[in-house]
Amino acid sequence: MSRTLDEVAKSAGVSRSTVSRVINDHPSVSDETRAKVQAAIEQCGYRPNAVARSLATNRTNILGMVVPESVTKLFTDPYFPLMLRGATEACNRRGYHLILSLFTASVESSIMHDRIARSGYLDGLIAANASLDDKLIPGLFAEGIPFVNIGRHPDDRVNYVDVDNRGGARMATEHLVRLGHKRIAMIGGPADMTPAQDRLDGYLEVMSTHRLPASKGLIAEGDFTEAGGRAAMLELLAENPTAVFAASDSMAVGAVKAIRAQGLRIPDDVAIVGFDDIPSARTVDPELTTIRQPIERIGQLAVEMLINVIDGKAAEGNMAATQRFVLPTELIVRGSCGSS
Amino acid sequence: MSRTLDEVAKSAGVSRSTVSRVINDHPSVSDETRAKVQAAIEQCGYRPNAVARSLATNRTNILGMVVPESVTKLFTDPYFPLMLRGATEACNRRGYHLILSLFTASVESSIMHDRIARSGYLDGLIAANASLDDKLIPGLFAEGIPFVNIGRHPDDRVNYVDVDNRGGARMATEHLVRLGHKRIAMIGGPADMTPAQDRLDGYLEVMSTHRLPASKGLIAEGDFTEAGGRAAMLELLAENPTAVFAASDSMAVGAVKAIRAQGLRIPDDVAIVGFDDIPSARTVDPELTTIRQPIERIGQLAVEMLINVIDGKAAEGNMAATQRFVLPTELIVRGSCGSS
DNA sequence: TCCCTCCATGGAAGCGCTCTCAAGCCTATC
DNA sequence: GATAGGCTTGAGAGCGCTTCCATGGAGGGA
Numbered sequence: 031m032s033r034t035l036d037e038v039a040k041s042a043g044v045s046r047s048t049v050s051r052v053i054n055d056h057p058s059v060s061d062e063t064r065a066k067v068q069a070a071i072e073q074c075g076y077r078p079n080a081v082a083r084s085l086a087t088n089r090t091n092i093l094g095m096v097v098p099e100s101v102t103k104l105f106t107d108p109y110f111p112l113m114l115r116g117a118t119e120a121c122n123r124r125g126y127h128l129i130l131s132l133f134t135a136s137v138e139s140s141i142m143h144d145r146i147a148r149s150g151y152l153d154g155l156i157a158a159n160a161s162l163d164d165k166l167i168p169g170l171f172a173e174g175i176p177f178v179n180i181g182r183h184p185d186d187r188v189n190y191v192d193v194d195n196r197g198g199a200r201m202a203t204e205h206l207v208r209l210g211h212k213r214i215a216m217i218g219g220p221a222d223m224t225p226a227q228d229r230l231d232g233y234l235e236v237m238s239t240h241r242l243p244a245s246k247g248l249i250a251e252g253d254f255t256e257a258g259g260r261a262a263m264l265e266l267l268a269e270n271p272t273a274v275f276a277a278s279d280s281m282a283v284g285a286v287k288a289i290r291a292q293g294l295r296i297p298d299d300v301a302i303v304g305f306d307d308i309p310s311a312r313t314v315d316p317e318l319t320t321i322r323q324p325i326e327r328i329g330q331l332a333v334e335m336l337i338n339v340i341d342g343k344a345a346e347g348n349m350a351a352t353q354r355f356v357l358p359t360e361l362i363v364r365g366s367c368g369s370s
Numbered sequence: 371m372s373r374t375l376d377e378v379a380k381s382a383g384v385s386r387s388t389v390s391r392v393i394n395d396h397p398s399v400s401d402e403t404r405a406k407v408q409a410a411i412e413q414c415g416y417r418p419n420a421v422a423r424s425l426a427t428n429r430t431n432i433l434g435m436v437v438p439e440s441v442t443k444l445f446t447d448p449y450f451p452l453m454l455r456g457a458t459e460a461c462n463r464r465g466y467h468l469i470l471s472l473f474t475a476s477v478e479s480s481i482m483h484d485r486i487a488r489s490g491y492l493d494g495l496i497a498a499n500a501s502l503d504d505k506l507i508p509g510l511f512a513e514g515i516p517f518v519n520i521g522r523h524p525d526d527r528v529n530y531v532d533v534d535n536r537g538g539a540r541m542a543t544e545h546l547v548r549l550g551h552k553r554i555a556m557i558g559g560p561a562d563m564t565p566a567q568d569r570l571d572g573y574l575e576v577m578s579t580h581r582l583p584a585s586k587g588l589i590a591e592g593d594f595t596e597a598g599g600r601a602a603m604l605e606l607l608a609e610n611p612t613a614v615f616a617a618s619d620s621m622a623v624g625a626v627k628a629i630r631a632q633g634l635r636i637p638d639d640v641a642i643v644g645f646d647d648i649p650s651a652r653t654v655d656p657e658l659t660t661i662r663q664p665i666e667r668i669g670q671l672a673v674e675m676l677i678n679v680i681d682g683k684a685a686e687g688n689m690a691a692t693q694r695f696v697l698p699t700e701l702i703v704r705g706s707c708g709s710s
Numbered sequence: 711t712c713c714c715t716c717c718a719t720g721g722a723a724g725c726g727c728t729c730t731c732a733a734g735c736c737t738a739t740c
Numbered sequence: 741g742a743t744a745g746g747c748t749t750g751a752g753a754g755c756g757c758t759t760c761c762a763t764g765g766a767g768g769g770a
Binding site for chain 3: 374375376386387390391393394418419421422423424425426427
């Protein structure tokens with residue numbers, strides 16, 4: 031089963047070094063020897079031991095994806111699976127493995143940090159939507175671990191991939207304005223998460239451009255969950271908005287329920303736009319007009335960038351220039367706002 | 371940053387062996403020495419190198435979760451995230467890491483098999499709902515890798531954790547019978563997946579007990595997705611069922627749409643029961659009566675069992691007795707069947 | 711024909727840790 | 741006071757691989 035280099039070497043009649051060279055595609059091996067060794071490898075059913083290799087090379091080809099506690103509860107949202115799928119797909123293509131770490135309440139987060147950051151198993155890691163006050167990112171800097179954040183981060187040493195949240199929010203709000211709405215409310219996300227901030231900013235920008243009211247009462251904070259959206263909408267309804275922009279589809283779904291619960295119709299009484307374009311945007315009735323973001327692509331890009339960072343670091347002995355990527359969003363018009 | 375045992379040893383004025391003993395909580399170290407070493411460890415900021423340790427112990431404390439190609443497309447279903455969350459949580463508690471491998475179309479599956487099974491990084495793995503004709507399980511036996519399957523498997527060497535799919539299906543169907551339905555249709559899952567088989571069996575059992583028709587026309591095969599459920603329901607509608615049991619909530623959601631599209635009302639014209647109790651079971655209108663399964667628990671249990679298997683193997687030098695676990699399901703009554 | 715260079719290969723020293731074995735010391739027992 | 745046994749500790753041999761360095765042989769230029 032688990033044969034070693036030596037055995038293959040013996041069987042091929044060459045030295046261990048030579049077998050190693052063949053395995054690593056080192057150029058200076060004669061074709062003849064190479065063939066002989068290949069045959070021996072084949073015949074022994076040999077596979078290099080990844081752990082030993084890692085010890086020698088100081089590279090594991092394992093990346094970590096850390097989902098901080100602040101967003102763990104969102105894990106059941108279709109957002110994460112999709113992002114994760116993109117990431118694993120990119121890992122597959124690039125010959126990496128992905129270790130998933132969810133911070134859950136059951137484990138002291140300092141322990142998790144330790145285990146993750148210092149286990150020595152990871153070549154680098156992806157911080158999935160760490161919020162601004164997560165201690166994760168400072169910790170990673172302190173440890174000197176290559177990482178990429180998903181979502182922008184003000185620290186300008188941070189590599190990140192983000193989507194154009196602000197632009198998306200602008201499109202959403204503009205769409206409602208274009209439909210003639212004046213009292214447009216917004217259900218935002220947690221203030222410490224940058225996507226929430228950016229989406230709010232986009233909304234405010236458009237409202238102000240059109241000199242529309244965006245008073246305190248028209249803005250409610252949700253937590254990106256359906257229940258949160260529902261609760262927020264209930265508050266907002268007191269202000270009689272004719273339209274709402276929800277910073278996530280999950281919250282929009284909750285809002286739809288709240289609106290219905292008040293006996294109001296969508297889109298006739300209240301129009302609504304979401305954000306994300308998760309599958310359930312088309313499950314609700316009416317289907318949700320929303321802002322689509324390329325979720326899988328985010329995961330993919332994060333992996334690609336991280337590998338670049340790691341390679342760069344290996345090559346130069348220190349971090350290369352900060353890398354950043356902002357992906358575009360897209361307005362998807364469906365039934366929840368009435369005809370466009 | 372990355373200090374070694376030797377440095378700590380030097381700093382504490384003891385040998386490398388002693389430091390190693392302290393780290394591994396070996397009993398035969400005097401309290402005095404232990405304290406001295408602890409202090410040195412603290413002071414150096416030393417953390418053992420996991421890779422080196424793994425090489426020496428032949429244990430990585432990494433588990434793999436493999437999602438075969440046959441079910442990868444279901445990954446966006448809330449089922450997987452929940453199961454995954456359960457699994458990672460158990461891993462955290464037990465001090466393990468979890469590598470996630472999704473088979474995606476972009477990578478040759480034989481390569482994936484190789485990478486997964488023989489990388490040497492994994493102490494064992496969890497096969498997530500491998501269908502009967504996946505080559506994954508035979509491959510794992512061939513390699514002698516400890517593993518646990520999620521979902522029953524006919525090979526009686528296979529360790530698995532499953533839910534009582536058949537019992538759940540029985541409850542669902544019984545519920546409809548109790549409500550007076552006679553023409554009860556079923557939307558099944560792919561025939562090669564055991565949960566689909568078991569749910570179908572449960573349905574057939576109840577139908578036959580009550581001498582109700584369960585003709586070919588009343589049974590349609592979906593693929594566990596919403597789109598599949600919708601298509602299946604469209605077929606079934608030709609048979610004028612008054613009730614439907616869908617083998618998954620996603621399919622039930624699709625069925626709801628198909629029913630609505632025909633201008634029929636739920637539950638008045640057609641009652642519907644789902645399976646899983648995923649969050650969107652409560653997003654649709656009316657909320658879905660369904661069979662709840664303890665999804666997170668499945669992931670947790672799979673991890674616990676796997677660790678047992680691994681430990682057992684290490685202790686005895688060969689596989690311990692086959693381990694199996696079947697978790698109960700529960701009927702959740704909501705609006706989609708009318709009043710109970 | 712001789713010397714230098716280049717290429718293919720082997721030898722051996724690690725990578726950082728664990729763990730067996732042996733040695734040293736101390737206490738208890740007779 | 742001598743011996744046996746227990747408790748601590750250190751030395752060193754790996755775990756399986758990579759990689760630097762040295763070696764030997766072949767080929768080319770003078």
